[in-house]
Amino acid sequence: MKQYKIAVLKGDGIGPEIVNEAIKVLNAVATSENFKLEYTEFLLGGSAYDKTGDPCPKETIEGCLNSDAVLFGAIGGYKWDNLPKEKRPESGLLKIRKALGLFANIRPAVIFDELIEASTLKEEVIKGVDLLVVRELTGGIYFGKPRGKEKDKAYNTMVYTKEEIERIARIGFEEAMKRRKKVTSVDKANVLEVSELWREVVEEVAKDYPEVALEHMYVDNAAMQLVRNPKQFDVILTGNIFGDILSDEASMIVGSIGLLPSASIGGKVGLFEPIHGSAPDIAGEKIANPIATILSAAMMLDFLGELNGAEKIRKAIKKVLKEGYRTKDIASFGAKRVVNTEEMGDLIAENAGN
Numbered sequence: 001m002k003q004y005k006i007a008v009l010k011g012d013g014i015g016p017e018i019v020n021e022a023i024k025v026l027n028a029v030a031t032s033e034n035f036k037l038e039y040t041e042f043l044l045g046g047s048a049y050d051k052t053g054d055p056c057p058k059e060t061i062e063g064c065l066n067s068d069a070v071l072f073g074a075i076g077g078y079k080w081d082n083l084p085k086e087k088r089p090e091s092g093l094l095k096i097r098k099a100l101g102l103f104a105n106i107r108p109a110v111i112f113d114e115l116i117e118a119s120t121l122k123e124e125v126i127k128g129v130d131l132l133v134v135r136e137l138t139g140g141i142y143f144g145k146p147r148g149k150e151k152d153k154a155y156n157t158m159v160y161t162k163e164e165i166e167r168i169a170r171i172g173f174e175e176a177m178k179r180r181k182k183v184t185s186v187d188k189a190n191v192l193e194v195s196e197l198w199r200e201v202v203e204e205v206a207k208d209y210p211e212v213a214l215e216h217m218y219v220d221n222a223a224m225q226l227v228r229n230p231k232q233f234d235v236i237l238t239g240n241i242f243g244d245i246l247s248d249e250a251s252m253i254v255g256s257i258g259l260l261p262s263a264s265i266g267g268k269v270g271l272f273e274p275i276h277g278s279a280p281d282i283a284g285e286k287i288a289n290p291i292a293t294i295l296s297a298a299m300m301l302d303f304l305g306e307l308n309g310a311e312k313i314r315k316a317i318k319k320v321l322k323e324g325y326r327t328k329d330i331a332s333f334g335a336k337r338v339v340n341t342e343e344m345g346d347l348i349a350e351n352a353g354n
């Protein structure tokens with residue numbers, strides 16, 4: 001029987017509530033698909049700071065590096081907002097991503113037919129959207145040097161090396177091979193030299209994937225096309241700052257924040273997490289939507305090679321939504337019965353485990 005070691009970082013706020021439901025669903029699928037998941041919990045974020053004085057303790061990094069994958073909830077909360085920057089929960093997250101070498105962030109944006117009304121776009125524009133944003137996560141303007149702020153001047157530098165572009169482009173093309181085989185590489189090559197290099201390297205990598213159709217698009221146009229005709233996209237491949245903006249835009253056109261998963265990969269182990277934060281405003285109320293985390297767990301199974309298990313989870317979610325079960329955040333979109341976090345987890349686990 002195949003066995004996988006999963007490092008679990010529940011984090012703060014609603015983190016523990018939603019991760020518990022994802023584990024429940026994973027266990028149901030593992031039993032039915034005949035593989036085993038062995039979980040070890042580690043501290044990250046505010047809860048780690050409270051216990052150890054460090055938002056990302058050494059044991060957490062070591063534990064993650066010794067696992068096959070990391071399942072993460074969310075970190076942060078009012079309680080830690082006034083700490084110095086390096087002690088804040090958010091810096092713990094940046095540290096773990098860096099320590100694990102996660103240079104690629106993958107965010108699917110898929111519309112559930114049952115929740116079409118949750119989108120701000122018209123049904124004919126949004127129905128059938130299924131795209132993936134592949135964003136470079138550890139380079140570009142957020143990290144480039146020199147950077148600084150003086151009295152009357154401030155500056156940042158957008159830098160990409162050929163190697164950084166090549167490795168993220170490969171991930172984009174690999175993902176496209178598993179999907180509809182189209183990559184839209186987004187840049188600003190009409191203005192930025194760094195984008196000129198981006199284009200050249202992406203063209204080079206594309207030669208290794210002759211089945212994949214490649215197009216280039218300027219970022220301003222891409223932002224517009226995402227709301228005009230999102231169905232045209234399969235894989236959007238882009239750098240850090242453009243990806244930051246476009247992935248949020250892509251998420252919101254498909255609806256609620258409680259439904260969207262993500263994967264950060266590139267290093268020895270991948271980290272799988274919902275795109276939302278720790279929602280301190282509803283923590284402990286048992287109303288958080290666990291679906292984004294459960295979908296992140298499905299992405300984790302995909303990356304572990306347990307494709308059937310991942311598909312079972314996605315099917316179970318669709319079925320439960322189709323039957324009209326909704327958590328409070330999406331209750332106004334076709335709810336027949338409003339359920340709490342645990343009940344939603346139970347329903348998905350029951351269906352996924354069949």
Ligand code: NAD
Nearest residue numbers: 074075076077257258276277278279280281282288289329
């Ligand atoms: P947030 O995503 O936590 O919450 C935004 C809004 O969406 C809130 O009203 C919240 O109740 C709601 N929401 C979020 N997830 C939900 C879910 N699963 N079910 C139902 N409703 C949900 O963003 P925020 O309020 O800007 O940030 C809160 C804290 O989270 C901050 O400390 C922030 O730094 C942190 N944060 C962490 C991450 C992360 O861990 N990756 C990401 C973003 C923000």
